[in-house]
Amino acid sequence: MPIPQAEIADRHERLRQQMDQHSLDAVLVGERYNYWFLTGHRTREIEKVMRPMLFVLPRQGDPVAIVYRQQGAKVKANIPTVRVYGYEDLPFDTELLVEAVKEAGLSTARIGFELGPNQRLGIAYEHLSALRSALPDLVMADAGPAIETVRLHKSPYEIEMLREAAAMSARAWERVIAEFSVGQSEREFATAVGVELLREGSEFDVAGHVTTATSRAAYDEPLQAGDTIWCDFGATLEGYQADIGRRAVMGQPSSDQLDVHRLVTSLFDRTLEAVRPGARASDVAKACSEAMKQAGLPELTERKRIGHGLGLNAGEGPSLGLQDHTVLEPGMVLCVEPRFFLPSKEKIHIEDVVVVTSDGYEPISTGAGELAVVAV
Structure with missing residues (x-):
């Protein structure tokens, strides 16, 4: 459009x-x-x-x-x-x-x-x-x-573009999960996500993005049953960039993997509860930091953020960090993305997009709480 x-x-x-x-x-x-x-x-x-x-x-x-x-x-x-x-x-x-x-x-x-x-x-x-x-x-x-x-402050046109770009991204993710095979590498996974975004109509001349990481160190090493993969990615539509974060397991997840995903999902949910008009960006960050503290994780540092604005740029203001005191108002679009690291250094991160409304927020993308399973 x-x-x-x-x-x-x-x-x-x-x-x-x-x-x-x-x-x-x-x-x-x-x-x-x-x-x-x-x-x-x-x-x-x-x-x-x-x-x-x-x-x-x-x-x-x-x-x-x-x-x-x-x-x-x-x-x-x-x-x-x-x-x-x-x-x-x-x-x-x-x-x-x-x-x-x-x-x-x-x-x-x-x-x-x-x-x-x-x-x-x-x-x-x-x-x-x-x-x-x-x-x-x-x-x-x-x-x-x-x-x-x-x-x-995003217009209805901008919100519509971001919503459709997010839907394109979600459909691309679903196809990659359905078609990916154990034994393929992280590089192949990232390529598959990029290809599926293009099939959805993503405008890569203005750069959709794909960033991945796995529980393995080597980018080209074959993934095995039990490995996890994380992907931060998004399609671009009329210049507007989606930005979502998803996690998957090769084969059925272990109880530990399920516990870890439940934890990051609980952090995500607690953070979202703080998103409302009149709250400050720093209030949202504080809510996440308190949830992390209660879970036994390190609290946020002054310069670390757990989200940001979204629009033509995949990293707009406000920053959901302790130092950004921007007052949230209806029409602001936010990416909420709590994250932490396991002792193994594996990054645990999920991300979805919301728009601030007159009485809270409305999702632009959904699905971050779902741990995808690649069939073995």
């Missing part, structure tokens, strides 16, 4: 409201997720650092895009009012950026750039310095808080 123009317009309006609160005259972005979010224009060109793709949203007036010329029509298809400045090729034309800012009436404006700790500039420092030299009265400010506030 391609992104509707009304969705893009709503994002612009919400960001403009944030500009008012942060005393910004405009926001300039070039980091790929911010660019995708504000333009709906997903392109591999943005990964080529020599060809920046920049978008300027003024608080008042039409937006501006400075892009590789071949991409201009695609930007305009999503944002009919955008003024496109296209450059031919290399090197990037800094003078074109200066011209665009001038013609937008922003030469002396207070412009927000991607400067904060959770941001990455999508423009080279050399180009930024040239812009400042050409327009000495331009004021650079941090757009991070404004951008992050808008991206924290």
Whole structure:
């Protein structure tokens, strides 16, 4: 489902409201997720650092895009009012950026750039310095808080994309479990998950992900009856990335393996109980930490988190950690993922996705509590 123009317009309006609160005259972005979010224009060109793709949203007036010329029509298809400045090729034309800012009436404006700790500039420092030299009265400010506030709250469209991406991921997992055989390796398991995600329609040009680990040390060593495997993975749909964690046993699980999975599931359930509007991200982390303490496991450290936000990026804010005091609000999407390590160093981890609602939360994905069994 391609992104509707009304969705893009709503994002612009919400960001403009944030500009008012942060005393910004405009926001300039070039980091790929911010660019995708504000333009709906997903392109591999943005990964080529020599060809920046920049978008300027003024608080008042039409937006501006400075892009590789071949991409201009695609930007305009999503944002009919955008003024496109296209450059031919290399090197990037800094003078074109200066011209665009001038013609937008922003030469002396207070412009927000991607400067904060959770941001990455999508423009080279050399180009930024040239812009400042050409327009000495331009004021650079941090757009991070404004951008992050808008991206924290997911629209119905975004939640729908995340829900379907999660469903694609779950179906892929079920097929891998049904078809995998003891004697195959972790590498083959990871490959099988990737193949099944592609069959579901995952857009790997914007990177679905597959991470695995087993109770064996070697990636290519054949898995035997009694071995366990863990997979942290997710499909991508219209740029939106699922992120779920699942565990499986080769053959029927032992009583110890069942006990371990019951333990991590209980941690997961206790953590979810703390997810509600008005709670802080740190409150959710504290609930998990207390459950871990009661189970005889090490408590969370200040810098460790047991979950995070989700959207175009598989690791968005807020962080479900003791240091993040973001107040949870309806529309925020969270990945809940408690984990611990056995004395053998095996990682025990499960993960599912929820969206905060007016009275608690609603699952976007389910199934983390199920320990899958690969038939012997």
